[in-house]
Amino acid sequence: MKWQEYQEAVALFYEQLDSFGKVHRNVTIPDKVTGQRRQIDVLVEIEAYGHTIQIVVDAKFHAEKIDVKTVEEVIALANAVNASQAVIVAANGWTEPAAKKAEFANLTLRLLPLEDALDLLVPDKWAMCPNCHQDCIVLDMDGAVVIDGLINWWIAGKCRECKFGFIWCQECGDNLALPFNEEVTCYCGHLWCSKEEGLFVKFSRNEDLEE
Ligand SMILES: [Zn+2]
Ligand SMILES: [Zn+2]
Structure with missing residues (x-):
């Protein structure tokens, strides 16, 4: 802040x-x-x-x-x-x-x-950032994509200050903390990364998407 x-x-x-x-x-x-x-x-x-x-x-x-x-x-x-x-x-x-x-x-x-x-300033504040403790995580990067007829969707966001990310993959139910610029894989094999431009997802079925 x-x-x-x-x-x-x-x-x-x-x-x-x-x-x-x-x-x-x-x-x-x-x-x-x-x-x-x-x-x-x-x-x-x-x-x-x-x-x-x-x-x-x-x-x-x-x-x-x-x-x-x-x-x-x-x-x-x-x-x-x-x-x-x-x-x-x-x-x-x-x-x-x-x-x-x-x-x-x-x-x-x-x-x-x-x-x-x-709380007063950020209406969509989700939680305090566990990484920097200087700001909060805002969950405003939800997304969905259809692959092979199946809907993959997720709830995601990142810290306003240090860009530490958080992702909740709905397909496998995995909750992942995403240290900035580090790639993390959920149970279903999708690869997630919080980058400067936003949230990057590489699906296990080899389709890339940038959110
Ligand atoms: Zn932070
Ligand atoms: Zn998953």
């Missing part, structure tokens, strides 16, 4: 929350002191009692835990654009000092793990 996608998943997360206001993506608001435009990942606006409450939401797709410095930066950003509240949505949690700093400054820390972000 790319950080831009994580940002989009955070926006979707807020849009799905009931009774939440308008969600704006990637907006810029002038700094109240310098007038320079500041970039906001997600801005949530809530109309209440004739006022507009603005919440700055910062998406942090970091491999490490959020630290105090990051919390301070987002507090400063929210302050600079006169937002009522600040939120950090993090994929991998935060340190204890960061939690203390956030609590003191009334900043909300929210966890949105990679897998949950993928």
